[in-house]
Amino acid sequence: MSPRLHEPDRATAAPCRALRADAERNRARLVEAARAVFAESGLDAPLEDIAERANVGIATLYRRFPTREELIAATYEAQLAVFAQTVEDALHVPDPWAGFSGCIEQLCAMQAENRGFTTLVTIALPDSTEATALRERAKSGLAALVQRAQEAGVLREDFVAEDVALILMANAGVLRATRDGAPHAWRRLVAYLLEVFRVDGGEPEPLPAAPTSMQMHRAMMACRTAQPHCPAG
Amino acid sequence: MSPRLHEPDRATAAPCRALRADAERNRARLVEAARAVFAESGLDAPLEDIAERANVGIATLYRRFPTREELIAATYEAQLAVFAQTVEDALHVPDPWAGFSGCIEQLCAMQAENRGFTTLVTIALPDSTEATALRERAKSGLAALVQRAQEAGVLREDFVAEDVALILMANAGVLRATRDGAPHAWRRLVAYLLEVFRVDGGEPEPLPAAPTSMQMHRAMMACRTAQPHCPAG
DNA sequence: CTACAAGTGGAGCCTACTCTCCAATTAGCC
DNA sequence: GGCTAATTGGAGAGTAGGCTCCACTTGTAG
Numbered sequence: 001m002s003p004r005l006h007e008p009d010r011a012t013a014a015p016c017r018a019l020r021a022d023a024e025r026n027r028a029r030l031v032e033a034a035r036a037v038f039a040e041s042g043l044d045a046p047l048e049d050i051a052e053r054a055n056v057g058i059a060t061l062y063r064r065f066p067t068r069e070e071l072i073a074a075t076y077e078a079q080l081a082v083f084a085q086t087v088e089d090a091l092h093v094p095d096p097w098a099g100f101s102g103c104i105e106q107l108c109a110m111q112a113e114n115r116g117f118t119t120l121v122t123i124a125l126p127d128s129t130e131a132t133a134l135r136e137r138a139k140s141g142l143a144a145l146v147q148r149a150q151e152a153g154v155l156r157e158d159f160v161a162e163d164v165a166l167i168l169m170a171n172a173g174v175l176r177a178t179r180d181g182a183p184h185a186w187r188r189l190v191a192y193l194l195e196v197f198r199v200d201g202g203e204p205e206p207l208p209a210a211p212t213s214m215q216m217h218r219a220m221m222a223c224r225t226a227q228p229h230c231p232a233g
Numbered sequence: 234m235s236p237r238l239h240e241p242d243r244a245t246a247a248p249c250r251a252l253r254a255d256a257e258r259n260r261a262r263l264v265e266a267a268r269a270v271f272a273e274s275g276l277d278a279p280l281e282d283i284a285e286r287a288n289v290g291i292a293t294l295y296r297r298f299p300t301r302e303e304l305i306a307a308t309y310e311a312q313l314a315v316f317a318q319t320v321e322d323a324l325h326v327p328d329p330w331a332g333f334s335g336c337i338e339q340l341c342a343m344q345a346e347n348r349g350f351t352t353l354v355t356i357a358l359p360d361s362t363e364a365t366a367l368r369e370r371a372k373s374g375l376a377a378l379v380q381r382a383q384e385a386g387v388l389r390e391d392f393v394a395e396d397v398a399l400i401l402m403a404n405a406g407v408l409r410a411t412r413d414g415a416p417h418a419w420r421r422l423v424a425y426l427l428e429v430f431r432v433d434g435g436e437p438e439p440l441p442a443a444p445t446s447m448q449m450h451r452a453m454m455a456c457r458t459a460q461p462h463c464p465a466g
Numbered sequence: 467c468t469a470c471a472a473g474t475g476g477a478g479c480c481t482a483c484t485c486t487c488c489a490a491t492t493a494g495c496c
Numbered sequence: 497g498g499c500t501a502a503t504t505g506g507a508g509a510g511t512a513g514g515c516t517c518c519a520c521t522t523g524t525a526g
Contacts (some may be wrong), residue, residue, distance in 0.1 A: 020472055020523060046513060057475035062515065067459070122410045124453040160443040163421070165453075166407060170422055173406015174399060177355045187292040188396070189403055194428035220357040220398075224302070253493060253502055279483060290505035295485065 027064050034075040038116030042070055045229050073131040073168035076120050080134040083107065083121070087141035096152040097202070100145050101194045104164070108171045115179070122169045123163040154199050166191055181219025258449045260297050262287040267308040271349030276305055306364040309353050313367040316340065316354070320374035329385040330435070334427045335376050336395070341423050345416070351408050354401045387432050400426055414452025415444035 019027065036217040037045045047068065051058040065071035086106050094101035125131045142164055149155035170193070171186050178185040187208040195204045210223035211219070253261065266287035270278045280301065284291040298304035319339050326332035344351040358364045375397055382388035403426075404419055411418040420441040428437045444452070 022523065023473060026473085047515090048513070051475095058514090059475060059516075060473080065474080068514095084339075100426075122406075122453065123457045124450070125457075158440055162443050162446055162449050163425075165449050166418060166422055169407045169410040170403035171406065173404065173409065174402045176406065177402040185399060189399055192426060192429050196425050207391055210395050211399075212393075213395055216395050216398050217357070220355065224356045224358075256503060259503085280485095281483075284505095291484090292486080292505060293503080296503080299485095301484095360493065 023064075026054070026060055028057050028176040030056060030061055030064060030071070031075050031114075034071055038072070038075060039114040043068075043113045043119055049069075067126070069126045070129070072116070072120065073125045073129040076117065077130050077134065079110070079114070079117055079120075080131055080138070083110065084134050084138040084141065086110075086143060087138050090145055091141065091148065096149040097154040097198065100149040100155060101198070103142075103145060104167060104194060105190060107164075107168065108186060110173055111168065112175055112179070112183070112186055116174045118175050122165070122172050154201070156199055158196055159197055177223045178211065178216070180222045181217075182215035184208060185215070185219070186210040236334045239430055256297075258458040259287070261292055262298060263289060263294055263304070264308050267304055271305070275348045276352055280304075282419075284359050300359075302359045303362070306350070306358050306362040309350065310363050310367065312343070312347070312350055312353075316343065317367050317371040317374065319343075320371050320378060323378055324374060324381065327362065329382040330387040330431065333382040333388060334431070336375075336378060336399060337427060338423060340397075340401065341419060343418055344401065344404055345408055345412070348412070351405045354389070355398070355405050380458060387434070389430055389432055392430055396430075408466065410450075410456045411452040414450075415448035417441060418444040418448070418452070 030050065033056075034050045037050045037053060041049070047061055048058055050071075051061045053059070061071070063076065086101055090099040090103035090106075093102060107121070111121065125135070139161070143161050146155065146159060146161055146164075150157060150159065167190070171189060174186045174189050188210055190207060191207050198204070253300055263283065266289075267283045270283045270286060274282070274344045281291055283304075284294045287294075294304070298307065320336055323332040323339075325338035326335060340354070344354065358368070372394070374393050379388065379392060379394055379397075380465060383390060383392065400423070408421050421443055424438060424440050431437070
């Protein structure tokens with residue numbers, strides 16, 4: 001790979017200078033390390049862990065990503081692209097209900113698979129990043145998906161685009177508490193919600209199994225020692 | 234008030250000795266301060282804030298409550314009693330659906346009003362505290378409430394007691410993200426869920442208004458600067 | 467091959483919080 | 497009023513993570 005095939009000013013918007021080849025390499029390793037660490041430990045993982053995992057000094061991390069948010073935005077660019085693509089693909093599913101509900105399920109599954117992504121979708125990112133643009137894309141795709149389903153008469157009329165965010169936030173809450181102890185509990189929440197969103201007609205899907213009370217107990221025990229409250233997470 | 238009207242060994246289970254009057258007073262001030270601080274800042278608020286608010290040295294706090302969890306348990310004893318009472322009162326509401334749904338709404342409202350309580354109900358507490366007993370009381374009350382509603386044919390048969398925890402966790406997720414920016418968003422989630430739990434028959438209640446996209450935007454902005462992921466919350 | 471700008475790493479400072487130790491204080495009993 | 501054990505508060509040690517500074521290294525253009 002020749003060094004200058006990248007769009008300019010990737011990192012710092014101001015000086016707009018191309019990175020030296022080794023610097024670009026380190027940047028990539030940082031993003032890769034951040035992906036792993038954020039996925040496992042959440043968006044508030046220690047930055048030193050990320051630098052260490054990337055085999056790079058902590059200063060290098062700070063030089064490339066002056067704020068945690070910039071690192072988050074860069075790290076989740078690819079995943080947000082998947083997010084946006086998922087939404088757009090759903091528009092091509094012939095059945096409007098299958099498109100809508102499958103999309104919601106996939107988005108929630110993405111949350112379930114990645115601790116950082118769980119909270120990422122419920123918070124704002126700094127403006128003027130690629131991430132913001134991707135979110136806009138996803139947003140308008142979702143609006144179209146909702147509209148299509150409503151026009152087909154399969155999605156309740158009083159459903160609004162903001163409800164999608166509500167779903168993701170609720171799902172984040174369930175995942176925070178049950179990710180370890182009852183890793184499928186979120187599916188049941190999502191199934192309940194999809195059922196209530198659907199205009200009746202189809203026989204409702206059977207619900208995913210409820211977590212057992214033992215699982216819930218363990219989930220709550222585990223969550224006690226984890227970090228308490230909330231998001232930027 | 235004469236000092237010895239309390240049940241024994243309130244604080245440390247081991248030495249089982251009555252507290253001196255001034256110590257008992259300080260203990261009460263600590264619990265009161267903790268109530269305020271936890272409500273506002275969540276269960277991971279700095280303990281020094283609590284000691285300061287109680288006008289008591291930090292050492293006094295640690296002497297009375299060697300672990301944060303013990304302080305949490307003592308602080309939320311009263312609130313857990315309200316929780317349990319709410320459930321039991323609901324059993325006396327004549328209409329089984331009104332009893333069940335009103336109870337869920339009230340529990341979620343309690344979460345909305347108190348940041349610490351939001352996460353408290355989704356985590357485990359140390360055993361052998363009064364708090365544990367209260368939770369057991371609430372739990373069996375809820376089981377009865379669920380059973381009564383199902384026997385009356387107004388609550389879907391596949392609803393299980395663990396689903397109540399799921400609701401509280403989902404509600405916690407919404408509250409974490411929207412408490413400041415869209416303080417009524419949680420009502421919409423709960424309305425959706427109650428609608429899907431109900432066996433059809435009654436005309437569904439109209440949904441609470443959706444948060445505006447501006448509110449959601451602000452909520453996500455605010456949540457960005459708050460602490461990311463999760464609870465022992 | 468050389469010069470120099472770009473890039474690097476980690477020591478080290480700062481802040482925030484948890485938790486302990488102990489000399490000084492005070493409530494309760496006589 | 498005075499004795500004694502219970503209680504107190506705050507200094508300070510320990511820990512974790514954020515962030516910066518600067519002497520050293522390295523890529524690359526000429």
